[in-house]
Amino acid sequence: MSAPLAERLRPKTLNEYVGQRHLLQPGASLRKALDSGMIPSMILWGPPGVGKTTLAQLIASELKRPFYTLSAISSGVKDVREIIQKVEQSTLFQSGKGAILFIDEIHRFSKSQQDSLLGAVEKGTITLIGATTENPSFEVISALLSRCQTYVLEHHTKEDLEGLLNKAIERDDILKQKDIELRETTALLQLSGGDARKLLNIFELVVGTFGDRKATITDDVVLSSAQQNTVIYDKAGEQHYDIISAFIKSIRGSDPNAAVYWLARMIEGGEDPKFIARRMLISASEDIGLANPTALVIANTTFQSITVIGWPEARIILSQCAIYLANSPKGNAAYMAINSAQQAVKETGNLPVPLHLRNAPTKLMKELGYGKEYQYAHDGPGNFVEQEYLPDVLSGTNFFSPGSSSREQEIAKNLSTKFKGKY
Numbered sequence: 001m002s003a004p005l006a007e008r009l010r011p012k013t014l015n016e017y018v019g020q021r022h023l024l025q026p027g028a029s030l031r032k033a034l035d036s037g038m039i040p041s042m043i044l045w046g047p048p049g050v051g052k053t054t055l056a057q058l059i060a061s062e063l064k065r066p067f068y069t070l071s072a073i074s075s076g077v078k079d080v081r082e083i084i085q086k087v088e089q090s091t092l093f094q095s096g097k098g099a100i101l102f103i104d105e106i107h108r109f110s111k112s113q114q115d116s117l118l119g120a121v122e123k124g125t126i127t128l129i130g131a132t133t134e135n136p137s138f139e140v141i142s143a144l145l146s147r148c149q150t151y152v153l154e155h156h157t158k159e160d161l162e163g164l165l166n167k168a169i170e171r172d173d174i175l176k177q178k179d180i181e182l183r184e185t186t187a188l189l190q191l192s193g194g195d196a197r198k199l200l201n202i203f204e205l206v207v208g209t210f211g212d213r214k215a216t217i218t219d220d221v222v223l224s225s226a227q228q229n230t231v232i233y234d235k236a237g238e239q240h241y242d243i244i245s246a247f248i249k250s251i252r253g254s255d256p257n258a259a260v261y262w263l264a265r266m267i268e269g270g271e272d273p274k275f276i277a278r279r280m281l282i283s284a285s286e287d288i289g290l291a292n293p294t295a296l297v298i299a300n301t302t303f304q305s306i307t308v309i310g311w312p313e314a315r316i317i318l319s320q321c322a323i324y325l326a327n328s329p330k331g332n333a334a335y336m337a338i339n340s341a342q343q344a345v346k347e348t349g350n351l352p353v354p355l356h357l358r359n360a361p362t363k364l365m366k367e368l369g370y371g372k373e374y375q376y377a378h379d380g381p382g383n384f385v386e387q388e389y390l391p392d393v394l395s396g397t398n399f400f401s402p403g404s405s406s407r408e409q410e411i412a413k414n415l416s417t418k419f420k421g422k423y
Contacts (some may be wrong), residue, residue, distance in 0.1 A: 018164060034063070049156075056102040065127070066087070068086075068087075099125075178207065183217060250262055280303075284299035
């Protein structure tokens with residue numbers, strides 16, 4: 001039985017590698033490191049099917065370095081230590097040539113597993129290449145992240161993907177024996193979601209349905225023969241992002257039925273429950289915020305609970321939180337406020353802190369007027385004293401505008417009373 005088409009077309013050299021020109025073209029950051037023969041430990045962050053594993057293999061081949069690979073799903077600390085010990089005992093290491101250790105889905109490694117890599121990475125025993133589809137700032141411990149260069153891999157372009165299809169027709173030993181006419185590619189590109197590996201596998205499946213007949217590939221043919229064989233939810237693919245988007249937008253739109261449906265799609269597809277809970281945490285602040293501050297507490301409790309409970313009971317906790325968030329009053333005042341304030345900082349730069357608000361721990365600072373005329377809020381009626389807290393240039397600026405929810409209108413009324421109609 002032959003290997004899948006995606007495996008048969010896997011590039012053998014960097015010149016055959018498709019995409020990521022921003023990293024590999026002459027003068028680009030990763031290309032310069034490769035040309036120097038000295039690469040840092042790195043994290044390759046990008047969507048599935050853009051060539052993270054292939055790139056790691058080609059880097060090792062280009063530099064003629066020993067290449068070891070582990071999957072974070074099936075490997076543990078023991079496996080890491082065994083590889084490190086093997087490298088340390090090798091003759092290549094004794095001659096100063098360290099090995100490359102590739103860890104796929106490194107975001108699934110626990111803290112202790114990631115800790116086990118630190119010493120070897122720091123000493124140069126191994127050059128680590130970790131691949132992840134998740135933001136490494138959240139999933140990779142800071143001590144390891146600080147020792148690695150992060151390279152962001154981009155989605156393949158339409159031209160990249162169509163080029164792969166034509167390459168398959170022209171160069172693959174099996175497909176070039178067939179009579180294939182590629183009339184339309186839209187359905188192939190949509191079903192693959194930009195994942196090159198998935199694209200080639202779907203293409204091979206569709207071509208196979210023609211047997212020895214001429215294979216005329218149209219969008220209708222692809223949809224009728226391939227869609228029923230496509231996984232309903234690919235937690236590592238484009239649907240991963242589309243369905244979580246639909247889930248959050250259903251919560252934002254106050255539709256608990258749709259929210260639970262999309263949640264069920266993710267659960268049935270084997271999605272990481274922490275990923276779902278983390279997105280609900282964001283929604284609780286971005287979409288609900290001050291309209292119902294308890295939503296953030298509920299979402300945070302959900303995140304903590306599912307780490308203790310696990311499947312299958314965690315699905316009930318996720319459902320409860322999703323329904324609660326969908327039914328909560330909505331407000332994005334906090335989200336808009338920080339956006340406005342950040343924009344003001346970008347436009348006005350580092351404005352000086354007003355003298356009366358500055359800390360004055362020394363006699364000299366006091367003599368310079370630091371803290372002078374500051375009024376202690378608790379000395380005023382209702383624990384409030386009217387004074388300016390913004391730099392002079394921004395005096396009177398409103399970053400926070402309460403929304404229409406009853407709770408935010410209460411906040412607006414309170415602020416208006418204190419600041420004399422400003423809100």
